[in-house]
Amino acid sequence: MSVMHKVFANLYQDSVSLMQISAQISQLPGIEQASVVMGTATNLAQLRDAGLDNGCQAGPNDLVIAVRGEEAACGAALELAHQRLNSKPAESSGDGTPALQLVSLEMAAEQQADINLALISVPGDYAAAEAIKALHLDMNVMLFSDNVSLAQEKQIKLLAQSKNRLVMGPDCGTAIINGLPLGFANVVKPGAIGIVGASGTGVQEVSCRIDQLGAGISQAIGTGGHDLHEEIGGISMLHGLQALAADPATQVIVLISKPPARPVAERILAQAQACGKPVVVNFLGATAAEIARSGITVASTLADAAELAVALAAGTPAPATVTRLPTADREMLQNASAHLPASRRAIRGVFAGGTFCYESQLLCQQQGFPAASNTPVKGNSQLADIWRSQGHTLIDMGDDDFTRGRPHPMIDPTLRNQRIVAELSDADTAVVLFDLVLGYGAAAEPATELLALLQQNNRESGPLLIAHVCGTEADPQQRSRQIAALRQAGVLVAGCNAEVAMWASLVAHIQAEKNGEKA
Incomplete structure (x- = not known):
């Protein structure tokens, strides 16, 4: 196996573009692993940890492509990445002359005075400074x-608060x-329901x-996962809640x-x-008594x-909780489980979405099945070896443990799919649960590679x-098409x-009942 890399000096690309490449x-x-990242100290350390370093020397403003695999394949991969990085068509101003390339927030504000939202996706070392620049330009x-860091997040959000601006993240x-x-x-369809979420x-x-x-x-407003930390104080969620309360289009x-x-x-x-409007609150893991208030x-x-x-938006009665399974579901699962030998007892979960892993841990725990995890909820245990499941195990494949030097599994599900196949091969496994986001x-086709792997296994x-x-019919991947492909391969597809x-x-x-036990 060969390890190769290529450094592009002073070439910035946002993190989503890099993960897609x-x-x-x-x-x-012929490629075993590949990573396309900015050359920050953290990213270079992650390349070393992943065995992709190969003596790479790069600065934080440089872009690094690193690959491991067969020598000819590594060369081809570096060339393809190079082409992708240089494939953007030149923009035109409309009169045939090239458009002015915007290289700063200040230039963007000068070119279009009514801009009021900046989406910032730069290495974390520079993100706080860019957010502060945007706020000083009166942008959300x-x-x-x-x-x-939490200290930087607090600084950014206190500045936003003083300017009556929203910071998501x-x-x-x-x-x-x-x-x-x-x-x-x-x-999603436009409508009357507004969301503020830290996930x-x-x-x-x-x-x-x-x-x-x-x-x-x-509107759906994100806050970032640390916003409700005591040091931050929920500044973004409070701002988002206030904005939705004042929004005539939002009813709930x-x-x-x-x-x-x-x-x-x-x-x-x-x-x-x-706030004067009906509010639905889901604080995962909190008890109803901790949340219950009039109007909530x-x-x-x-x-x-x-x-x-x-x-609430339609003025209809509250539905039953989705956790109350109908008789038809119970009968379906009884029939589907009939072929399983009693020795297969373990629940194995392999998730791309961290909150899906978190919610599943809570629900399985409530049903009497605490699970080990790389991101355990209170009462569950820390998995000793993240690469090996033991007993009931629910894994968040989007956690840093699995994404160092690799794309997130929502973008590239390869590692997640391999883990699913490994769980299917374990003699203890009774059921494998997973998400497609x-x-x-x-x-583009999240089910395709997994289904090809499943066809290779009896x-x-x-x-x-x-x-x-998790998706809609209007999404590029079309939810019903993905569900049909999964069901055709024998996968049971739940609604949520x-x-x-x-x-x-x-x-x-x-x-457990097959073994004469009560769970």
């Missing part, structure tokens, strides 16, 4: 970049603003579920987060209660949050596969992530 060259025959900010992966999907977002895949799940129910989204508001720091939760819930509807799952919001930025006597497809976890738990109960 990395995913494309990773698929080339979506900060896609991660690796921004750092590490804000999803938003829908005035109908425009930003980051990893989905194509990208959480916002995707709720917005897609609302679309599937026939309703629509007014949904708030999504893992449990906030208690003082932060109290501030958010007090403002929600006083508590949702126990992401899918329930969508169902309740749609019912659609939308902008995600893999699954007639193997574990059950249960999936959930919570349902997947409940189905998997029921299979584990069935297997």
